[in-house]
Amino acid sequence: MNRFKLSLIILIFSLAALSGCGSSALDDYNDVSFNLVDQNGQDVTFPDDFKGQPLVLGFVYTNCPDICSFITANLYKTWVELEEPDDIHFVIATFDPERDTPKVLKNYAEAFNMDRPPFRFLTGPEDEIEAFMQRTGVRSQVSYTREIENGDDLYFLSHTDKILLIDQNSRLIMDYGGSMTPTHIITEDLQKL
């Protein structure tokens, strides 16, 4: 084999390797650390506490019964389709920490029969959640408020519709439309990890 052919082969292998590195991760969360809390009041650090296992991460606020319930149900459905694995994290994080306290999240989890491992529901201090949402690309804003008969404020948020697939090394692998993505696609992607 002459020197030209050898150089060409090395170049092709190098490009293939670099291409693989570039396309397999949309983001890498190893440079951040967010201090959050779950529905039981237990401290959770993202991403460190989830390293070593894949993580399916959805974003909701509990006052949203349609799209967010859809996202929550999609996580549950994915878990069922995978035959209820205990080596994959299934996590829901709220972008409404002011109202979604650990107690509110616990009630929400119980309603969906998801107040149990491997499911966790995360909230946290408002500034921490804001930074967490900014890094994960989740936006939300108040779109509607009104006072109802009993004097309480009714509010709705417009928000990003998202589920993320993060690998065991805290790298973002897939960014799905949370409510509209068929769960078999998430299942198939998980099986590739």
Place this chain on the structure above:
Amino acid sequence: MRSILTLLTILSLTFPLVTTGCQSDDEATGDSELVTGEGITIEDAWARPGSEGRMSAGYFTIINYENESDTLTGVSSDVAQLTEIHESYELEGGMMGMREVSELIIPAHSTVNFEPGGLHIMFIQLTEPLVAGKALELTLVFSNSGEITISAEIRP
């Protein structure tokens, strides 16, 4: 070879037109389609679980077999402080929003689907937990057909 290239060119030009045509039909007619039968019926009713004091959503299919359109003017239920008709909609940048629908016309010989991500019933400030496996009662009020009370299974 040339004939294959020609065929591929034709397909590539016509496929977008075909798919656009399908989308236009959906948007133009909503969930409408021709049906035969009698009166207004509500099928496949279900609702999401929810905790007391919070929210839930209900879904079903309305079928209007009549020769005239009817209008869904209101909804009521004992499981929530307020029960309203809402719809989710997509905003720019992949954001989702939600708004109230004051009333909804059900065209003659048509079906209208209340489904996740679209039209739904909002149960606002639940007066009791909605637990998977149980059911709730929901009353729909139509301008022509009057009140129709249905049972909706609660499931995730």
